[in-house]
Amino acid sequence: MIKTRILIVGGGISGLSIAYSLVKRGVNDIVIVEKSYLGSGSTGRCASGIRASFTSREHVVLMKHSIELWKKYAEGELGKHGLYYNQGGYVWLASREETAKTMERLVKLHNSLGVPTRIIGLDELKKLVPPIETKGVVSVLFDPTAGKSSPFSTIFAFYNLLRKKGVRIYLHTSVEEILHNNKRVYGAITSKGKIRAETIVVAAGASTRKLLEPLGVRVPLKNLPRHAMLTEAYREAFKPLVIDWDTPGVPYIVQMKSGSFLIARNIDEEPELSLYSQRIDFMPKAVKPLVRFFPWLRNTRIMRYWMGYYITTPDHHPIYGPVKGYENLYIATGFSGHGYMMAPVTGEVIAEWILNGKPSIDAAERLVLERFEKGALIKELAVVG
Amino acid sequence: MGGKRGHPVIVCRCRDVTLEDVEKAIEEGITDLETLKRRLNIGMGPCQGRTCIPLVASILARKLGKPVDELLIPKIRAPIIPVPINFLLKSVDAKGEERND
Numbered sequence: 001m002i003k004t005r006i007l008i009v010g011g012g013i014s015g016l017s018i019a020y021s022l023v024k025r026g027v028n029d030i031v032i033v034e035k036s037y038l039g040s041g042s043t044g045r046c047a048s049g050i051r052a053s054f055t056s057r058e059h060v061v062l063m064k065h066s067i068e069l070w071k072k073y074a075e076g077e078l079g080k081h082g083l084y085y086n087q088g089g090y091v092w093l094a095s096r097e098e099t100a101k102t103m104e105r106l107v108k109l110h111n112s113l114g115v116p117t118r119i120i121g122l123d124e125l126k127k128l129v130p131p132i133e134t135k136g137v138v139s140v141l142f143d144p145t146a147g148k149s150s151p152f153s154t155i156f157a158f159y160n161l162l163r164k165k166g167v168r169i170y171l172h173t174s175v176e177e178i179l180h181n182n183k184r185v186y187g188a189i190t191s192k193g194k195i196r197a198e199t200i201v202v203a204a205g206a207s208t209r210k211l212l213e214p215l216g217v218r219v220p221l222k223n224l225p226r227h228a229m230l231t232e233a234y235r236e237a238f239k240p241l242v243i244d245w246d247t248p249g250v251p252y253i254v255q256m257k258s259g260s261f262l263i264a265r266n267i268d269e270e271p272e273l274s275l276y277s278q279r280i281d282f283m284p285k286a287v288k289p290l291v292r293f294f295p296w297l298r299n300t301r302i303m304r305y306w307m308g309y310y311i312t313t314p315d316h317h318p319i320y321g322p323v324k325g326y327e328n329l330y331i332a333t334g335f336s337g338h339g340y341m342m343a344p345v346t347g348e349v350i351a352e353w354i355l356n357g358k359p360s361i362d363a364a365e366r367l368v369l370e371r372f373e374k375g376a377l378i379k380e381l382a383v384v385g
Numbered sequence: 386m387g388g389k390r391g392h393p394v395i396v397c398r399c400r401d402v403t404l405e406d407v408e409k410a411i412e413e414g415i416t417d418l419e420t421l422k423r424r425l426n427i428g429m430g431p432c433q434g435r436t437c438i439p440l441v442a443s444i445l446a447r448k449l450g451k452p453v454d455e456l457l458i459p460k461i462r463a464p465i466i467p468v469p470i471n472f473l474l475k476s477v478d479a480k481g482e483e484r485n486d
Contacts, residue, residue, distance in 0.1 A: 037420040044423060152423045160413060171420065232431055232467050247481070258400075258426070265481075278463055284473040288481030291474065298474065301467035303431060 004168070005029035006354070007188060007197035009175050009211065010204040012043040013151065013343040014332045016158035018201055020078075021347030023165045025355055030167045031197070033190055035174035039155045041205040043340055045308025047228055047262055049241050049254060050341040051090050051146035052115045055106070055380045058317055059338070060113040061363040062345045067145055069344030081157035086257070087147035088239030091128060093137050093293065095246040100139035107141065109381055117143045129238040132293050148241060150257055151340060175204075178329075180215055185329045199354055203332040203346075206311045212331075217323055220372055221334050222312045225269040227282040229305040231297075233259030247289040253297075260303065263287055275307045310337035315377040318342065320367040321353045330354060331369055396444070397437035399430020407441055411448050418442060422459045431467055434459065 006022060008015045011034025019030050034040070050070060052063035070085040094100045103119060110117040120142045122134045128142070163169060170192065177189040178200060187196040202208045209219045234255075241254035251265035265286035267279070283302055291297050313319060313334035323329045332350050335342055345361070352359040359365060371377060394404035402425050410424045418441065421427065427441055428434030438458065446453040 037417060037423070039423065040419070152426070156413075156424050163414065169414075172417065231470075251481075280463065281476070283464070283468075284475075284477040285481040287470050288474055288477050291470070298471045299469070301469050302464060302473065303467045304429060304433070304462045305464065306462055 001193065002031060002168070002195045004031040004195065004197050006031070006199045006201065007195055008032045008201045008203060009178075009188070010034065010041070010202065010207075010333075011038045011169060011171065012041045012203065012205065013039065013155060013158075013340050014043075014335075014346050015201070015203040016155060016162065017343040017347035018203060018332060018350045019162050019167050019347075020158055021351035022354070023162065023167065025351055027351075027355070028166045030162075031195060032162075032167065032169045033173045033175060033188075033195070034169070034171050035191075035204075035207070037171060038159055038169075039151060042308055042311055042335075043155060044151050045228070045306060046151055046340040047241075047252075047254065047264055048148050048151055048256070048340060049090070049146070050085065050149060051143055053090065053106075053110050053117050053143040053146060055109065056317065056378055057113065057381065058363045058366060058378050060110070060115055061361060062342060062349075063338075064114060065348070065361060066342050066345035067147075069348070070147075070149065073344060078154075078157045078161060081160050082153040083149070083157035084153060084257075085147055085149050086239065087145065088241070089128065090143040090146035090243065091125065091240045092141040092243045092245045094139040094141070095136050095244075097138060099246050103139050103141040110143075115143070116145065117141055128240055129242060131237050131296060132242070133295055134293075136292070142240075146241070148254055148256070149340075153257075154340075154343075175211060178202075178211055178215060180326070180329075183325060184327050185215075199328045199330070201330045201332065201350060201354070203350075205333055206309065208331060208333045212323070215326070215329075217325070217369070219319065219331065219333070219369065220314055222271045223309040224271055224312050225273045225275070225277075225307055226264070226310055226337070227267065227279065227286070227305070227307050228262060228264040229283055229286065230256070230260040230262050230303050231300040232303050234261070234300065235259060242293070244289050244293065249285075251286055251289045253290050253294070261297075261300065263290065265289070275309070278305065278307060280305075311339070312336040314372060315379075317378040318346070318367055319369050320346070320349055320364055321359070322368065324368075324370045324373075396440050397425070397427045397430065399432055399437070400426045402427050402437065404444070407444050408448075411445060416445070416449060418445065418456055419459050421445065428459055433462070433465060
């Protein structure tokens with residue numbers, strides 16, 4: 001039987017980052033179990049964008065910390081293992097006057113929370129995104145602190161560093177049952193045997209629901225299907241992630257390190273739809289609105305298309321921290337489409353909950369599961385759109 | 386296997402992945418093709434794995450002492466061969482909605 005101080009269920013970016021934050025604090029008696037391959041849930045399927053320009057205090061505060069950590073990690077030991085953060089910014093394009101006004105309000109909100117977004121002119125837009133057609137663009141919001149990264153480079157940087165530090169990572173190992181007794185959890189039955197643990201962290205995406213149901217813990221999560229696709233690789237054309245705000249489903253485009261353009265747009269989908277119910281019609285629907293800004297896209301070719309889930313909570317904010325009724329059980333899930341960018345701060349928040357009894361960022365304290373029972377949902381300071 | 390070679394042995398032509406890269410990843414404890422694919426970016430270039438996946442599968446099978454057919458082959462993603470966007474756009478109107486004509 002395997003024994004460990006901390007068992008982390010889920011080998012996605014959140015689980016790996018939690019382990020890293022624990023290791024930084026001197027704890028390396030950790031076991032991570034992943035039911036499939038590393039990052040096989042939402043991590044490896046994400047668009048890799050990173051930003052702090054949100055509309056709730058909680059998101060802004062947490063993401064500002066996260067961006068600081070992304071930069072620090074890229075320059076440190078994780079950077080040597082391949083993690084990087086390309087701070088190319090985010091650009092939102094408005095085609096309607098009302099949207100231009102919304103953008104002005106948002107800039108005020110962001111600036112008041114310490115995120116230096118600003119409205120830029122078309123000449124500056126042209127400098128940031130040289131191959132763009134600006135006809136019909138009435139306003140542009142720019143977030144210079146935002147950026148992009150690579151899910152796989154990040155995951156394997158964490159994986160290799162954690163292994164060096166003695167963290168045990170078991171892939172293709174699923175948790176069948178979480179063992180509990182008298183308001184404490186004490187281990188798990190897995191497909192490869194029993195693990196005894198002093199503390200358990202469940203960072204298993206939407207599977208967290210089923211894992212905790214037998215413990216009487218209700219985790220309100222919905223899997224919302226999302227689609228994305230990549231073109232073949234081309235030489236670097238522009239650095240920012242560009243979002244067409246005024247087209248329904250907000251299409252966006254970002255060039256990856258490999259040179260491929262990642263293109264996505266939200267299309268109506270039923271929650272929980274299988275990740276293999278692919279929609280070929282997504283491809284033209286996502287790219288058509290962007291051709292207006294980038295006519296040359298017509299001559300590029302789509303290479304890969306896949307689906308992933310936004311694992312969504314009722315207030316679109318993560319579930320972080322201890323589970324009421326259990327002394328040694330923690331959750332980190334429900335990032336509602338922002339789990340990759342938040343991962344560094346997720347690690348810090350959960351490590352501090354475990355080791356110090358509470359996180360040093362007070363905005364994170366309100367994100368416990370209990371908030372749904374109490375009706376203390378997180379509020380957006382501005383509704384976008 | 387192993388030993389110094391005078392030149393790199395290319396396993397994936399889309400992403401310039403060498404035999405040495407594959408062996409190093411297997412030494413990192415990665416023993417399944419889905420994970421190797423993401424560790425090395427193989428199978429995700431324009432050839433969509435036609436060249437590299439069978440090669441990496443045979444390298445991995447040899448390392449593990451297993452027959453190749455016991456390894457699970459990574460999922461295939463649409464559109465299988467790169468499709469020009471110009472061609473895709475023929476099915477939608479200016480807003481990106483489906484055409485009824």
